[in-house]
Amino acid sequence: xNEVEQSPQNLTAQEGEFITINCSYSVGISALHWLQQHPxxxxxxxxxxxxxxxxxxxxxxTINIQEKHSSLHITAxxxxxxxxxxxxxxxxxxxxxxxxxxxxxxxxxxxx
Amino acid sequence: DGGITQSPKYLFRKEGQNVTLSCEQNxxxxxxxxxxxxxxxxxxxxxxxxxxxxxxxxxxxxxYSVSREKKESFPLTVTSAQKNxxxxxxxxxxxxxxxxxxxxxxxxxxLLVL
Numbered sequence: 001x002n003e004v005e006q007s008p009q010n011l012t013a014q015e016g017e018f019i020t021i022n023c024s025y026s027v028g029i030s031a032l033h034w035l036q037q038h039p040x041x042x043x044x045x046x047x048x049x050x051x052x053x054x055x056x057x058x059x060x061x062t063i064n065i066q067e068k069h070s071s072l073h074i075t076a077x078x079x080x081x082x083x084x085x086x087x088x089x090x091x092x093x094x095x096x097x098x099x100x101x102x103x104x105x106x107x108x109x110x111x112x
Numbered sequence: 113d114g115g116i117t118q119s120p121k122y123l124f125r126k127e128g129q130n131v132t133l134s135c136e137q138n139x140x141x142x143x144x145x146x147x148x149x150x151x152x153x154x155x156x157x158x159x160x161x162x163x164x165x166x167x168x169x170x171x172x173x174x175x176y177s178v179s180r181e182k183k184e185s186f187p188l189t190v191t192s193a194q195k196n197x198x199x200x201x202x203x204x205x206x207x208x209x210x211x212x213x214x215x216x217x218x219x220x221x222x223l224l225v226l
Contacts (some may be wrong), residue, residue, distance in 0.1 A: 030211070032114065042219040042220065043217035043220075045215065099170065100215070101154070105154070
């Protein structure tokens with residue numbers, strides 16, 4: 001079983017819909033990251049969370065440390081939001097630079 | 113503009129050939145990383161470096177080598193010992209490689225075997 005599981009793997013939505021992508025992890029973590037990978041392959045960091053909730057524009061990320069679960073929400077979705085969304089965790093056992101453990105990503109397609 | 117550049121965008125390797133992927137950053141970051149991405153899988157760490165002239169193996173270092181002679185540069189060599197090199201390779205950097213740091217990613221290099 002992977003340490004980081006994302007659901008769904010693929011998601012298709014109509015423009016304007018509210019979207020939720022889920023991430024569950026099985027290890028203790030010091031932080032969780034949400035990343036966005038565009039069709040060309042480049043990756044952009046969206047959020048880093050260690051507790052609670054963060055909001056940036058139409059994006060909202062929440063985390064429940066006790067339940068080992070995080071969600072990424074997109075309000076009023078738009079075709080330009082189409083991308084792969086990746087959840088990554090920083091395990092507590094990993095020490096200093098010891099790395100992020102990545103989920104396999106959720107492919108989001110928003111149709112006009 | 114500060115950022116990370118990777119070249120080339122596409123790279124073709126013949127059987128038994130070593131190839132080198134370039135990664136350069138002008139963010140003045142101390143830490144740099146190489147990841148491999150395969151379809152349907154999460155990114156996996158190949159090597160990372162927290163400081164010049166020092167680097168550490170990641171989860172899948174076999175068949176790869178790196179150097180860190182300059183702060184700005186962290187080239188990755190895919191050697192002939194890597195039997196399944198076809199993948200998308202991403203370079204990243206962060207300020208000091210510590211906890212709770214954001215990693216900044218380059219645009220990636222897609223390696224294909226002829």
